[in-house]
Amino acid sequence: MADEVRAKKRISLKETFRSVVPELNEENMLYLQVAVALLVGLLTLFLLWRLLRGTSRGRGILLMGLCESGKTQMFSRLCHGVDVVSVTSIKESSGTYTAGKKSLTLYDLPGHERIRYGAFEKVKKLARGIIFMVDSGTIQKDVRDVADFLYTVLCDGAVQSKVSRVLVVCNKQDLTLARAAPLIQKTLEKEINLLRVTKASQLQSVGEGSNNNSFLGKQGQDFEFSHLGPIKVEFVEAVAKSGENLSPVTSWLQQLA
Template sequence: MATEPGINMEAKIDARENPFEPYLDALKKVLEDQDPIFMIGIVVSLAVVVITVVFLKYLLSRKTVQSAVLLVGLCDSGKTLLFSRLLSGKFKKTQTSITDSSAPYKAKNERGSSWILIDLPGHDSLRPQYVEKFKSAARAMVFVVDSAIFQKEVRDVAEFLYFLLTDSVVSRNVPSLIVACNKQDITMAKSAKLIRQQLEKEMNTLRVTRSAALSAQDGSAGASVHLGKKGKDFEFSQLPMKVEFLECSARGSKGEDGEADIASLEKSLALL
């Protein structure tokens, strides 16, 4: 009889230490009494919810990461005027950019897709830092070429393109590449077809010389992303991203008072 009060006291202490135990026992009993098929349905439903949440999170993060269209190219290729024409349709006198410019761009399609259009400086001393800053956000890169003096700049254009396309982040994210052969209003402008052919030859040469230089430095040519297919002459069709060459004129055939000839570029941007 002397031990009963002690037993009751221990029971009360246990109850205070585990206040949720009665509820857990009741929940356990309810679950044990349920039909196994019902329980499988609950598990499957929870799995579907988890997978959906993870998938949506992935899509949203991808949309956030790759939400920009980059205008890149050498100095005086017409990037800044093209930037103005795409945004407002208006002619704007420009000068060499020393920093980036950005603004929302709404594509001309039924979906009303919107991107951040970013104009990057074209000076060779500034290009690397701005490419580094924005390359992860690139949904597409519009590489602007001065078609009128392309013959003199082919080496520089090829080197910049090579720099972009062998970048590990660009290679991994595979943004679309649109080579906009600008200044087609000038009589001596080269066609998009000719520019593509000459760039392929020049970049094939660059690939050989760069690979040889890397091998000489560390005994291996694997220090950067290989451009194109090994053992074959370089062609843009070998790249993992979508590549398109098109002709345009940010100035237009009627100059400052006329409209730009950029319909082909706007169409390509609408398909992103």
């Protein structure tokens, strides 16, 4: 008796299911499977894309510049709000800068020629913006070194694809012989204009390492920072020491966050 009832029940269940979804025969089933598989595949791709894009769109700000231009001081000022006594850095250091709800990671890179590019290689993938420190007091003397470094950074593939904004901070404006930002911009533009020529005709290096010779600016015109297309370069004046004049930098950071 009981078995019979159970069998009946099973049959009835199957029948009711069939009556509700009549089209679901063998053929339609196949389509459904394909559809589900496609959906899952697309979802995975989408998630992967989000994930990769999330990491590639870094939240890093790189502090770069020659030795003794005030990078470590600026870093301490921005991240911790204190003045420090500093010496030549051997290693990069990182800290968080909070702008409202959002936060950025600041990387203080060493400025010494021997290690600056090694440290730069390590963190350039995380960069969103670059703060390039310039010592306004000694720019006249060091302009070739500064321009060379800035040129190399701007030419870098990772910078051109990831970094949208570069802030050149003309630091140490409190010195009596400090140059103003527009003047520094002019000097650097003139220098980079020359560098484009000399760098293009540099010797090939030993080994298969490719020369980094992407042309900056527009062909046939004198170089200007506004020609750089995707990268926006701004010049501001600041004094990192005791945080006297940091507002241009902080406002720039807030825009970027």
